Amino acid sequence: MLGDPNREEIICPQGHVGGSIPADTPADATITQEDLIIDDGTNHTRDGHYCLRCRASITRYRNGTFSVHTARGWIGQITL
Ligand SMILES: [Zn+2]
Numbered sequence: 001m002l003g004d005p006n007r008e009e010i011i012c013p014q015g016h017v018g019g020s021i022p023a024d025t026p027a028d029a030t031i032t033q034e035d036l037i038i039d040d041g042t043n044h045t046r047d048g049h050y051c052l053r054c055r056a057s058i059t060r061y062r063n064g065t066f067s068v069h070t071a072r073g074w075i076g077q078i079t080l
Contacts, residue, residue, distance in 0.1 A: 007037070010058055010068045012051035018042045018058040019049075021068055021075065031066045031076035 007020035019038040021031060036059070042049045048059040048066065060067045060078055067076040 008070055010036075010038075010070055012054055012056040012058045012069060014051070014054045014056060016041065016051050016053045018051055019068075021070070025075055027072065027075050029076050031068060032064060033066070036066060036068070 004020070006023050008023045008025065009017050010019040010021060011017050017039065018041060019036060021035050021037075025031065025035070038044070038049055038059075041052050042058060043052055046061070048057060048061040050057050058069050060074075062078040065076065065078045067074050067078045069075075
């Protein structure tokens, strides 16, 4: 995954890589499970995933959609 030009890394605010989404995903995109690759260094909860190294939230989940934290900030719309 690392260095794959077709994927953008999901990272926590501390810079730990937790997975990836397709590159060039618009900030207002609808991100679903099939867009995500989540690495082992994360934990999954009902509300998303968090980084096992620093416990920061790296994905948020609502009603089948995700927002994910990347170097660009939070990407993806979720319905609250
Ligand atoms: Zn972290």
